[in-house]
Amino acid sequence: MKKLLIITGGSKGIGRATAERFSAEGYEVINLSRSAMDLEGASNLSVDLSDVGWSAAHGSALVDLIQSKREIVLIHNAALHYSDSMDTVNDLEMQQSLQVNLVAPTQLNQLVLPYMSEGSSILYLGSTLSEKAVPGACSYVTSKHGVVGLMRSTCQDMAGRGVHTACICPGFTDTEMLRGHIGEDQDVINSITSNVAFGRLIETGEIASTLYFCANNAVINGTVMHANLGQIER
Numbered sequence: 001m002k003k004l005l006i007i008t009g010g011s012k013g014i015g016r017a018t019a020e021r022f023s024a025e026g027y028e029v030i031n032l033s034r035s036a037m038d039l040e041g042a043s044n045l046s047v048d049l050s051d052v053g054w055s056a057a058h059g060s061a062l063v064d065l066i067q068s069k070r071e072i073v074l075i076h077n078a079a080l081h082y083s084d085s086m087d088t089v090n091d092l093e094m095q096q097s098l099q100v101n102l103v104a105p106t107q108l109n110q111l112v113l114p115y116m117s118e119g120s121s122i123l124y125l126g127s128t129l130s131e132k133a134v135p136g137a138c139s140y141v142t143s144k145h146g147v148v149g150l151m152r153s154t155c156q157d158m159a160g161r162g163v164h165t166a167c168i169c170p171g172f173t174d175t176e177m178l179r180g181h182i183g184e185d186q187d188v189i190n191s192i193t194s195n196v197a198f199g200r201l202i203e204t205g206e207i208a209s210t211l212y213f214c215a216n217n218a219v220i221n222g223t224v225m226h227a228n229l230g231q232i233e234r
């Protein structure tokens with residue numbers, strides 16, 4: 001039986017590139033997102049992770065696709081990123097961010113864990129904002145800090161079970177999420193990349209390669225790994 005990648009948010013961006021990479025390496029792929037991933041041979045579960053009831057509604061369909069206990073790489077990639085601040089963030093946006101970025105990964109872990117054989121891994125997408133804050137990103141910063149705690153708990157609670165974990169924190173990666181925040185204005189892009197040691201945005205395939213490396217090296221366990229081309233501190 002093939003190794004299996006289960007990924008959230010595989011319809012675009014980093015998730016799409018990651019699914020393509022694992023598929024090319026011979027993995028079967030299951031994607032969970034609202035829109036489908038257009039990757040040949042991949043299975044799609046149409047799921048809105050902001051709905052706390054998604055796991056009760058779609059869990060058995062996921063388990064049917066997994067089939068049996070096997071080596072699984074589970075990647076929590078989908079995320080919500082609102083622009084909000086501590087003094088204005090509304091309850092719903094805070095709850096949705098925590099649901100998609102933190103609670104849904106926990107729900108998915110609990111669905112998939114019984115099917116993970118030794119050698120499996122659980123990888124989380126964090127962010128530079130998992131370990132620092134910037135103004136105007138309150139719900140995202142809060143939830144991405146929480147992701148680090150969830151990963152560290154995963155490491156502690158999986159000890160002795162042959163399942164390793166890491167939190168990979170991309171820097172500015174050229175995806176819809178990033179473009180949604182910075183737009184296409186070249187001056188804004190130049191200002192962002194002027195703080196990157198390599199002077200450019202990260203390509204999605206570079207994060208996919210980092211995830212592939214982490215999945216296949218159990219020595220990377222309980223680790224927060226920044227993948228950002230080097231950020232210049234001023």
Ligand SMILES: NC(=O)c1ccc[n+]([C@@H]2O[C@H](COP(=O)([O-])OP(=O)(O)OC[C@H]3O[C@@H](n4cnc5c(N)ncnc54)[C@H](OP(=O)(O)O)[C@@H]3O)[C@@H](O)[C@H]2O)c1
Nearest residue numbers: 009011012013014033034035049078079125172173175177
């Ligand atoms: N791009 C960056 O610069 C950057 C930097 C740091 C960290 N990251 C992290 O990297 C990960 C991927 O980011 P990206 O830039 O590739 O994002 P993206 O291009 O916006 O893609 C986000 C993915 O999440 C899915 N998603 C969003 N809301 C969902 C929901 N309610 N239910 C199910 N799926 C949902 C989307 O699928 P549907 O729309 O089809 O549902 C999409 O496939 C995220 O965790 C992000 O925080 C990105």
